Amino acid sequence: MQRYNEDLDFENSKILTMDNEIQQYIAKEDDMFTSALGLLSGMEMKGAIPFKTFKTTFSTHLYLQGFYNSRAGDIYVKSRFTVRANHSQLAARVSNLYKRFRNPAYDTTKRIDLDGRDFIEHPNAHSSIYCQDYNFPSPISDREIIANIIWKRVSDDIIIVAVHPLTSHPKVDTKDTNAVIRGMFHSVFRITQLETGLSKVEWGLHINFGGHLPKPLVYNFLMPNFDRVLSHLQAYFANSIRLSDLSLEDGQLLGEVLVNQVKRAKKKGDWRKSAELGKVGVDQFLYISVAMRELLPRYPWLRILLHTIAMNKVRVAPTVITALSELKDDDAENLGKGMLTIILSNTEASAAVDHWIAQNPALEEFEKEQAWMRPFFVEIAQYSLSTSNFGLKLRVFGGALLSTIDLITDAYMTFDFFSNENEDQASFGRLSAAFIGLTMLIQIIISYGQNHKKTSYFVQDAFYVLIGFKSALDAYRVGSGLEREDHHVLSPLHEMTFCRCVEMIFEAVPASIVQIYALVVSKERKRRALFSILVSAATIGYTSSMVSYDWDTSSAQRKKAPSFYGFVPDKALRRAICFLSMLFLSFSHVLLRTFSCALLAITNFNWLMWYLGADMVLFFLYKIARNDFHYFVPLNGALRFVASFITRFGEKLIVDFTMMIHLRNPNEVGGLPFVFSVVLSLVASFVSVSVYLGHYDGEEKIGGGDLQTVLITLSTIWAASLIALVSVMNKDYLRTFYNMDTISDYNRRTVLDLREDQEELKALLFLDHQDTYKKWGDTILKPWTLSSWDRWEAEKPTWFTDAWIEHVPNDYIPWDWCVKYKKTKGRIDPKKRRNSTSIKELFGREEDR
Numbered sequence: 001m002q003r004y005n006e007d008l009d010f011e012n013s014k015i016l017t018m019d020n021e022i023q024q025y026i027a028k029e030d031d032m033f034t035s036a037l038g039l040l041s042g043m044e045m046k047g048a049i050p051f052k053t054f055k056t057t058f059s060t061h062l063y064l065q066g067f068y069n070s071r072a073g074d075i076y077v078k079s080r081f082t083v084r085a086n087h088s089q090l091a092a093r094v095s096n097l098y099k100r101f102r103n104p105a106y107d108t109t110k111r112i113d114l115d116g117r118d119f120i121e122h123p124n125a126h127s128s129i130y131c132q133d134y135n136f137p138s139p140i141s142d143r144e145i146i147a148n149i150i151w152k153r154v155s156d157d158i159i160i161v162a163v164h165p166l167t168s169h170p171k172v173d174t175k176d177t178n179a180v181i182r183g184m185f186h187s188v189f190r191i192t193q194l195e196t197g198l199s200k201v202e203w204g205l206h207i208n209f210g211g212h213l214p215k216p217l218v219y220n221f222l223m224p225n226f227d228r229v230l231s232h233l234q235a236y237f238a239n240s241i242r243l244s245d246l247s248l249e250d251g252q253l254l255g256e257v258l259v260n261q262v263k264r265a266k267k268k269g270d271w272r273k274s275a276e277l278g279k280v281g282v283d284q285f286l287y288i289s290v291a292m293r294e295l296l297p298r299y300p301w302l303r304i305l306l307h308t309i310a311m312n313k314v315r316v317a318p319t320v321i322t323a324l325s326e327l328k329d330d331d332a333e334n335l336g337k338g339m340l341t342i343i344l345s346n347t348e349a350s351a352a353v354d355h356w357i358a359q360n361p362a363l364e365e366f367e368k369e370q371a372w373m374r375p376f377f378v379e380i381a382q383y384s385l386s387t388s389n390f391g392l393k394l395r396v397f398g399g400a401l402l403s404t405i406d407l408i409t410d411a412y413m414t415f416d417f418f419s420n421e422n423e424d425q426a427s428f429g430r431l432s433a434a435f436i437g438l439t440m441l442i443q444i445i446i447s448y449g450q451n452h453k454k455t456s457y458f459v460q461d462a463f464y465v466l467i468g469f470k471s472a473l474d475a476y477r478v479g480s481g482l483e484r485e486d487h488h489v490l491s492p493l494h495e496m497t498f499c500r501c502v503e504m505i506f507e508a509v510p511a512s513i514v515q516i517y518a519l520v521v522s523k524e525r526k527r528r529a530l531f532s533i534l535v536s537a538a539t540i541g542y543t544s545s546m547v548s549y550d551w552d553t554s555s556a557q558r559k560k561a562p563s564f565y566g567f568v569p570d571k572a573l574r575r576a577i578c579f580l581s582m583l584f585l586s587f588s589h590v591l592l593r594t595f596s597c598a599l600l601a602i603t604n605f606n607w608l609m610w611y612l613g614a615d616m617v618l619f620f621l622y623k624i625a626r627n628d629f630h631y632f633v634p635l636n637g638a639l640r641f642v643a644s645f646i647t648r649f650g651e652k653l654i655v656d657f658t659m660m661i662h663l664r665n666p667n668e669v670g671g672l673p674f675v676f677s678v679v680l681s682l683v684a685s686f687v688s689v690s691v692y693l694g695h696y697d698g699e700e701k702i703g704g705g706d707l708q709t710v711l712i713t714l715s716t717i718w719a720a721s722l723i724a725l726v727s728v729m730n731k732d733y734l735r736t737f738y739n740m741d742t743i744s745d746y747n748r749r750t751v752l753d754l755r756e757d758q759e760e761l762k763a764l765l766f767l768d769h770q771d772t773y774k775k776w777g778d779t780i781l782k783p784w785t786l787s788s789w790d791r792w793e794a795e796k797p798t799w800f801t802d803a804w805i806e807h808v809p810n811d812y813i814p815w816d817w818c819v820k821y822k823k824t825k826g827r828i829d830p831k832k833r834r835n836s837t838s839i840k841e842l843f844g845r846e847e848d849r
Contacts, residue, residue, distance in 0.1 A: 036162035036188035251372025255379025278310035308336025350555030358570030541587030567733035596688035
């Protein structure tokens with residue numbers, strides 16, 4: 001602790017110097033700054049260095065990118081992020097970063113070099129020289145670097161801290177340097193004070209350890225180490241923020257700091273001590289954070305709450321109705337257990353926290369007093385979701401187990417069909433095998449489109465498809481909070497939805513119809529066939545319900561379109577009833593629909609085709625008449641028509657056979673067509689039974705009484721489930737089941753509902769086809785982009801990328817910027833885009849640059 005206080009004294013003196021010193025630099029020092037700024041400018045040149053984006057520890061990093069030239073041994077790293085500190089404080093911390101940093105929470109101890117001091121020399125008040133050792137695993141030789149840290153205030157708002165490489169120093173050259181190779185370290189921090197109380201940091205690094213290093217060492221050790229440098233920098237200032245100054249963004253950052261502290265503490269022991277060590281990490285965080293030290297005397301129960309969550313042991317807990325002012329340790333423990341329990345019923349951490357706060361009145365009071373607490377607990381919930389004893393594992397393997405059992409039973413029935421000497425039964429086997437193979441093929445195509453820029457990722461996904469665990473992999477990615485990476489075309493949630501819909505359309509539903517057909521016409525009705533049919537219906541019902549549930553409870557979707565997403569209630573009991581109602585509703589609907597189609601096919605297959613065809617044509621005519629046929633993906637020409645046809649065709653089948661409630665979205669089937677399709681499917685079930693009894697005369701014909709019993713039983717389950725769903729859902733969203741909005745109307749309302757600070761959600765609209773906003777974009781979107789573009793170029797928000805800019809129409813971009821983009825090749829001229837239609841383009845264009 002004494003060493004840590006010495007560091008604080010050192011930095012405080014440096015801040016005073018920066019604020020008061022009359023800066024006088026010799027020519028050699030000015031050359032160092034020129035060299036440092038040249039390094040930063042070179043890294044910002046588009047395409048100059050083929051950077052690779054790495055995962056970062058803190059979400060407040062806009063990016064951390066690196067590149068390793070293995071032939072020359074050069075490592076380049078760059079990042080840009082903001083910190084809640086003034087530029088003098090930040091510059092002092094950076095100047096002290098490489099040789100000090102003794103905050104006891106991070107267990108960081110630096111070797112005392114040479115004569116007992118951390119720095120070799122302080123040539124003047126704005127300059128320090130240090131030597132750093134790097135101990136690599138054998139047989140790689142150890143390395144060392146010598147560098148001169150120098151700072152300069154170039155304006156009232158900007159301070160530059162440069163780290164310039166030195167080739168030698170008398171105090172280092174006299175050391176015993178057996179088997180030590182001297183490297184080169186060149187770095188620069190440009191720190192800009194912003195009006196909002198933040199400082200923007202632009203960081204560039206070029207390091208060479210004296211030649212080639214193995215790639216695994218660079219990518220698995222050195223690159224993460226650079227990330228830790230920035231993470232410590234962020235955490236240092238996050239822990240310094242006072243309670244009264246905490247913002248929403250600070251709450252998120254503090255949540256990440258706590259999670260990292262718990263992770264670091266747990267690494268000190270084996271799994272048997274994990275729970276207790278997690279509590280130690282919480283206590284360290286509560287001690288180090290200035291805001292937490294201020295908050296804890298007022299709310300001492302917060303420590304017990306965080307302890308309970310950190311232990312990550314799921315237990316059933318009652319809803320806490322105690323008022324905030326009367327909360328005790330027992331209540332806090334129940335709150336923690338309740339949060340972990342709620343995570344079991346949510347795919348996203350933000351949705352779990354929304355549910356948790358809404359369920360406990362004390363937490364709603366707490367949020368009113370401390371607005372930062374929601375994003376703080378979202379970060380903690382995300383960690384709990386991915387590490388809980390049951391949480392993510394239950395959600396992943398629950399759905400995956402059903403899908404796997406369904407695949408196994410379908411495969412078993414396929415072999416059973418083939419083993420039958422009856423040729424008709426063998427034909428059923430061929431159909432079932434074709435459906436399974438077609439499903440896998442389409443999922444592999446989706447995986448290729450999603451990962452065609454990263455072959456290794458595609459191979460991994462294809463392997464999981466072939467062994468039947470793709471649904472588990474998708475659920476894990478969504479549950480872990482993984483975001484869409486640069487090489488992805490779809491978000492993890494979209495990919496999971498697409499793959500599950502493919503399973504339903506091309507395997508589960510048609511296989512169920514075939515098996516029901518075979519069961520009805522067979523003289524020997526086997527129980528295993530009935531079991532396989534019920535498993536398929538349960539899998540379809542679970543998948544359909546889970547997709548609707550995940551989309552509606554998604555915090556991101558509720559923020560993006562609050563007028564549509566939100567029919568699932570927040571209270572735990574009502575939410576559970578809502579999900580079970582959807583499950584049994586879909587389960588009974590699947591059986592009714594597949595049973596009726598099988599009966600109609602047995603009676604007269606042509607009649608079934610005419611009915612399904614007429615129903616589908618009627619739906620397509622409705623979409624075309626309302627200019628709503630084309631899907632909103634950014635494709636053009638024949639490719640857009642094909643993609644729209646396949647999507648609309650698939651959506652209609654899913655609604656007809658599974659009653660997936662999510663597809664009432666105007667972007668998909670739409671409210672009124674959804675209700676019409678469901679009612680028509682229900683009526684068709686009764687009609688098909690009547691047609692079967694009146695026109696089929698086969699020897700194995702099922703009696704009317706048995707059919708009526710099946711029909712009435714399934715209809716009763718269907719009706720009871722619908723009543724239960726309507727009784728517990730948020731009634732404000734009943735209108736979404738019969739609205740007639742087009743895609744354009746829906747997106748216009750969505751944009752108008754967004755707040756001014758939700759620019760990223762509004763910007764996502766440009767990734768869709770222009771038809772989505774063509775009717776109203778000039779009056780709503782165009783003024784917004786023209787007035788905001790200069791600010792976006794200055795602030796560089798995360799979504800403001802070249803890929804996004806390419807989707808914005810030219811007349812929505814200020815003329816000066818359009819000209820600049822074309823000159824610097826920062827933006828592709830739409831006229832130069834390729835006209836070819838490859839499979840890659842089906843999932844997203846890859847532009848010629």
